[in-house]
Amino acid sequence: MDAIDRIILGELLRDGRLSFRDLAARVRLSPTATAERVRRLADAGVISGFHAEVDLAALGRPLKAFIDVRLRPGSDHAELEAGLLSLPAVLSGVHVTGRWDYTLTVACRDVAELDELVMALPRSYGVIETNTRLQLRELHGSGVEALCALVEPK
Numbered sequence: 001m002d003a004i005d006r007i008i009l010g011e012l013l014r015d016g017r018l019s020f021r022d023l024a025a026r027v028r029l030s031p032t033a034t035a036e037r038v039r040r041l042a043d044a045g046v047i048s049g050f051h052a053e054v055d056l057a058a059l060g061r062p063l064k065a066f067i068d069v070r071l072r073p074g075s076d077h078a079e080l081e082a083g084l085l086s087l088p089a090v091l092s093g094v095h096v097t098g099r100w101d102y103t104l105t106v107a108c109r110d111v112a113e114l115d116e117l118v119m120a121l122p123r124s125y126g127v128i129e130t131n132t133r134l135q136l137r138e139l140h141g142s143g144v145e146a147l148c149a150l151v152e153p154k
Contacts, residue, residue, distance in 0.1 A: 001046070004029065008037055009046070016050045061089070061107035064135040065114055067121075068100040075126035077101075083125055089117050100131070 007027050011018060018026075024034035041047045056064060071080065077095070084090050084104060093104045108114040114132070121127040 001041075005037060005041060005046075008034065009041065012038075012047070012050075056107045059107075060109055063108040063110060063114055064138075065106050065108065066133045066135065067104040067106060067118060068131040068133075069102040069104060069121060069127050070099065070129040071101045072126045072128045080125045080127075087117065089113060 004027050008023065011023055011026050020031040020035045020038070023038075024031040027034060029037070038047065056062065069080075071077070080102070081093070084093055084102075089106045089108050091105045091107055093102050095101065096103055106114065106117060108117065118130055118132055121130055
């Protein structure tokens, strides 16, 4: 990866919707050469995808929460993972270290749906304890800028 690839990554981190023409202008290459570089970065696994930010409230799921889950010893993790990811409210889950086994990110229509989900976990998946936290506000800091600083040449 050279300096131009690093600039491309920085620009795509800032705005993943840039056209190849606009990206090319920023890195001073032709659109074809720029597209080829982006393709190579994707093929190498450096770029793993392009994503849209979705307003969950606009989709009728304004209540975002995090649910920590502890499983009964000997529980089938694969069964839990498959089951959880099939639930419409579950956006993602991560297997973590420490007291909890998983942390789920969920988006619910309302408190009643969140309550239903939390109550269903012990009945269906060998969950012995949960801890639920509501998202009050999401902060967007300099994380993207920090990532850009990592990939851009000095």
